[in-house]
Amino acid sequence: MYTIVRCRLATRTRLVSDSWISITGSRISATGTMKQGVPEDGEVYDAGGGIVAPGFIDMHIHGYGGRSFDSEDEADLRAGSVALAQHGVTSFLATLPALSRRRTEAALEAIRRVMIAPEPDGARILGAHLEGPYLGPERPGAQDTSAIRPIDLAEVRDWLQYDSRLVRMMTFAPELAGSDDLIRLLSRYGVIPAIGHTVASYERTMAAIDAGAWYCIHTFNGMKPFHHRDPGPIAAVLSREHVHCEIIADGVHNHIGALRLLVRAKGCDRTLLVSDAIALAGSEQASGTIARSKVEVRGDAAQLGNGTLAGGVRALDHGLRVAVQALEEEGLPKVLRTVSQNQARVLGHENQLGGLAPGMAADLVVLDRGLKVRHVVLRGRPVHIEG
Numbered sequence: 001m002y003t004i005v006r007c008r009l010a011t012r013t014r015l016v017s018d019s020w021i022s023i024t025g026s027r028i029s030a031t032g033t034m035k036q037g038v039p040e041d042g043e044v045y046d047a048g049g050g051i052v053a054p055g056f057i058d059m060h061i062h063g064y065g066g067r068s069f070d071s072e073d074e075a076d077l078r079a080g081s082v083a084l085a086q087h088g089v090t091s092f093l094a095t096l097p098a099l100s101r102r103r104t105e106a107a108l109e110a111i112r113r114v115m116i117a118p119e120p121d122g123a124r125i126l127g128a129h130l131e132g133p134y135l136g137p138e139r140p141g142a143q144d145t146s147a148i149r150p151i152d153l154a155e156v157r158d159w160l161q162y163d164s165r166l167v168r169m170m171t172f173a174p175e176l177a178g179s180d181d182l183i184r185l186l187s188r189y190g191v192i193p194a195i196g197h198t199v200a201s202y203e204r205t206m207a208a209i210d211a212g213a214w215y216c217i218h219t220f221n222g223m224k225p226f227h228h229r230d231p232g233p234i235a236a237v238l239s240r241e242h243v244h245c246e247i248i249a250d251g252v253h254n255h256i257g258a259l260r261l262l263v264r265a266k267g268c269d270r271t272l273l274v275s276d277a278i279a280l281a282g283s284e285q286a287s288g289t290i291a292r293s294k295v296e297v298r299g300d301a302a303q304l305g306n307g308t309l310a311g312g313v314r315a316l317d318h319g320l321r322v323a324v325q326a327l328e329e330e331g332l333p334k335v336l337r338t339v340s341q342n343q344a345r346v347l348g349h350e351n352q353l354g355g356l357a358p359g360m361a362a363d364l365v366v367l368d369r370g371l372k373v374r375h376v377v378l379r380g381r382p383v384h385i386e387g
Contacts, residue, residue, distance in 0.1 A: 002380070056316045065281075156182065242270075263327055277314065363379065
């Protein structure tokens with residue numbers, strides 16, 4: 001048994017002060033308050049009043065710690081997952097950009113192998129997010145435009161049939177021919193159809209939502225801006241209540257006013273924070289290459305030569321701190337949902353991840369009063385936090 005004592009437990013609605021939480025094996029076994037008495041068996045970690053929250057889940061991340069998740073070498077995925085755990089990320093979707101068919105399938109196979117045998121001290125991979133290759137060429141962001149192509153349902157069907165657990169989300173542009181058929185195919189396989197990298201009109205985006213699309217990646221980024229006479233995809237995803245929207249809350253990709261607007265439209269329950277981190281994130285490298293283009297990191301921004309943002313350079317714990325400050329009136333328990341509980345729910349893991357109830361997976365993070373990560377428990381095992 002492993003017990004964290006003198007902590008504040010983050011439930012869905014409040015922080016329960018002077019609490020403890022016990023772990024047996026890889027599961028949470030019990031919770032209580034210090035007044036009720038603490039289990040005497042096993043190892044004890046004194047949180048010193050720190051906040052215990054569910055481990056963070058990143059739905060959109062391309063790499064970390066100098067390792068790219070589109071690599072054909074599973075060692076890159078393993079090393080990156082270990083680096084992520086240092087920031088309280090206990091699960092993630094390995095995100096692949098637009099790639100050739102051969103490279104996509106090689107990367108998926110590496111992801112599959114790591115899912116079968118996870119790295120003991122690394123965040124677990126819950127599957128792959130294919131951010132492409134069926135994107136709008138007018139809004140490629142830092143994607144390789146030579147790999148962006150028309151929708152090919154046979155190609156997608158092969159990927160989905162390869163391993164039913166592997167592809168969990170796919171991003172597409174609704175304006176592409178065959179997009180509604182793609183939505184229906186993804187839905188049949190339980191894959192999240194996600195809108196992104198698009199210049200679709202309001203009407204076309206609404207049609208895609210009616211066809212079954214219910215998720216939007218990095219809202220506001222990589223899509224046609226809102227205009228009151230041509231509201232485009234932003235108005236569509238904000239106005240449909242059931243659509244879940246992710247946002248990069250790193251203080252660079254979006255003004256805090258955009259984050260506040262999104263939460264006003266979606267509430268904390270349909271807003272998901274993501275890092276969109278690239279391999280340069282969490283590393284000492286100041287430059288690198290993405291999609292054959294040079295990327296420079298300056299402060300918290302990674303940019304191509306033309307100034308285009310090329311993904312995030314901070315982990316999800318940073319986004320949480322930005323969001324808590326921007327959404328102070330929402331309160332910490334509600335904002336915490338945007339980094340763990342919501343992700344677990346949309347991925348169908350709400351009975352295992354994203355909560356602190358007995359029987360759930362023991363993926364936990366201990367935060368200090370400044371919301372810095374001080375301790376991580378990964379599948380029931382304490383992880384040493386460097387520094």
